[in-house]
Amino acid sequence: MRVLPDDSPSVCVRSQHSLAGMLGRTGMSILSITVLTLCSFVMPANATYSPDDIEGLWLTNEGTFKVVIAPCNEDAAPRSGNASDDSDQATEYCGTIVWARPFTEEEKAKYEEDGESFDTKNAIGSEVLRNFTHAGGNEWKSGKFYVEARDKTYSTTLELVSPDELDVNIRVALVFGKTVRWTRIDEDSLDPLLGREPD
Numbered sequence: 717m718r719v720l721p722d723d724s725p726s727v728c729v730r731s732q733h734s735l736a737g738m739l740g741r742t743g744m745s746i747l748s749i750t751v752l753t754l755c756s757f758v759m760p761a762n763a764t765y766s767p768d769d770i771e772g773l774w775l776t777n778e779g780t781f782k783v784v785i786a787p788c789n790e791d792a793a794p795r796s797g798n799a800s801d802d803s804d805q806a807t808e809y810c811g812t813i814v815w816a817r818p819f820t821e822e823e824k825a826k827y828e829e830d831g832e833s834f835d836t837k838n839a840i841g842s843e844v845l846r847n848f849t850h851a852g853g854n855e856w857k858s859g860k861f862y863v864e865a866r867d868k869t870y871s872t873t874l875e876l877v878s879p880d881e882l883d884v885n886i887r888v889a890l891v892f893g894k895t896v897r898w899t900r901i902d903e904d905s906l907d908p909l910l911g912r913e914p915d
Contacts, residue, residue, distance in 0.1 A: 765876050767807055767850035773903045774811070774882055777896040780823075780836060782815035783844060809856060811845030813864075827865065834865040848874055861886050 774783045788810040816836040819827070827834050846869070848859030854876040861872035861884065875883040880900040887893045 763854055763876075764852075765850075765854050767809075767856075769876060769879070770809055770848075770850075770856055770874065770882070773814075773901050774898040775901045776898055777884075778823075780817055780819070781813045781839065781844070782901065783811040783898070784814050785809055785811040785845060788847060807849065809845070809848045809850075809859075810843050813839045813842045813844055816840055839864040845872070845874070848872075 788808040846860040848856040851857040856874040860869040871887040882898040
């Protein structure tokens with residue numbers, strides 16, 4: 717469940733009260749509008765999520781794959797410290813491709829230019845997100861992003877920018893990276909899976 721920090725609204729209120737005695741009615745009206753506008757942008761950024769808020773079915777940025785994010789191992793023990801205190805932080809989350817659409821001709825051409833060939837249905841079952849842990853706030857870190865077509869992994873962080881939008885920040889090299897946005901979708905949209913016969 718997503719919650720906002722207890723002191724987020726009060727910070728805005730205190731900002732108005734501390735200047736109330738210094739400004740006239742007109743000045744306070746302008747200040748109130750400014751503060752409310754700033755708060756409307758600041759509070760979502762300060763949103764805090766539970767570790768399991770990342771779980772669910774996600775559509776990748778280009779609509780090529782659907783990925784289910786869930787705990788990697790339900791029985792995983794905490795890495796360190798007291799089990800009762802660190803159990804949430806110790807939970808690792810992984811993402812598995814459960815659906816794929818065929819590449820477009822343009823996408824196929826891109827891989828062929830790189831001297832590669834790849835059939836998206838071969839990616840079904842691939843664990844594309846590996847071993848992410850909740851770092852607090854809206855971030856999950858310490859994980860890897862696996863690219864099936866190139867058989868490579870990259871350091872990655874995940875960021876929930878809203879309950880239904882996930883930014884996947886992939887570090888390609890030491891100083892280069894790429895961010896793509898995934899969208900949460902209804903789990904009923906899984907059928908039929910590409911390359912599999914419907915039940």
